Amino acid sequence: MGALNLQEWNKLPISLAELCINTTLRCGQSFRWRKSEEGVWSMALHGRIIRLYQDPDNLYYRSTFPTTEIARPISSTTNASSLQDDTLPLLQHYLNLGPNLTDLYAHWSANDANFKRKAPKFTGIRILKQDAWEALVGFICSSNNNIIRISQMVDKLCRTYGPLLGRIDDHDYYDFPKPADLANSGVEQKLRELGFGYRAKYIYKTACMIAEKDDDWLDGLRNPESPAFGKDPVPGGAFVDEGREGYRLAHEELLALQGVGPKVADCVCLMGLGWGEAVPVDTHVWQIAQRDYKFGKSKHTSVTKATYDAVANKFRSLWGQEAGWAQSVLFTANLKAFSERLVAKTEVKEEIAIKEDPDAVKIEEDESAEAETIIKTDKVLVKGIKREADDKDQMLVETKHNVIRKSKRAKKA
DNA sequence: GTCGGGCCTCTGGG
């Protein structure tokens, strides 16, 4: 942490088991957070620049408003501090700090031995309550893509079409552009020049469709139990394996947008509209379903609609109301960027001992009574995570390769 | 309803 001075920061006591921003902010749900060399996460959010830092006992946070906002006349009934004071409730909302995460993990583990085995190294993951429009655009970008490139694309989008909020430590912060900002002719061409590929047309068309509708159309699809920041929750109905009526309606409405298929619609439902039962079934989750939950006997390699629904329903029946949240934990555990944790001794420190005797690294027992898999362990050289500028050294780690056995029950045959 | 083929771009691994 070095020269980082936390004197001027606000402090919120919270454990790493209840929130781990280092995992939550880079596991592929939000594509806009940036991490400094000091370990400070920062992003433009709700018209201000938010900075976050976490140690084992506290979350530290601070807001920086644009100069015009700070210079705004203060009414006689409003003191200076109340201008910034909504940062805490804003963060509590955005980081979704309401639920007790330890209890949730226990609940998901109770019916699921696989979750119980995988989750302990991926604690503190929360589903962010992101702006629905931002989530929509981000996940339209995600098709046939990887998290690093998606983040670069979203950054270009904000830099080109979003309002500049300020500059901190030689870094400019732009807020996310509005639908109307992307609904102009020439946007598709510009996005193609910026490297969006075939997604340029999807974003332009979807922006046009949203801009045509009422301003509150997208938020009208929200889970009433999880309203937008500043509004009061209303009961949203009883849970069912297929998902509640409101969720299915929201999903269907989103499918009408360009570049939005079932997976992207579920991402928006889960991370932008507050529908906890939305389970996005992507290539990773499909792999997980085949490897650990006995899916895959069907002949098609790609996920058909029927298979998609079957996988999502299976996970909803297994994990319940917040199935999408549980899915995200397993998704993160399956990401290559986090694969070092599968064999790392400790999860708190970023650095893995580079010169450590590889033979001293413990091999985890990962056999599952349920999963029909064979585990092979290999020693390989992998590069450090690209986005961490201070982590370029090559690390000697071990990875496991799972080989799917296709036979239905005859393990020994 | 289902199935291929094509799609922008970048990267790690054969």
Added chain:
DNA sequence: ACCCAGAGGCCCG
């Protein structure tokens, strides 16, 4: 060197 599969898929015929 070179190619190709894969990356949090979707659209079209």
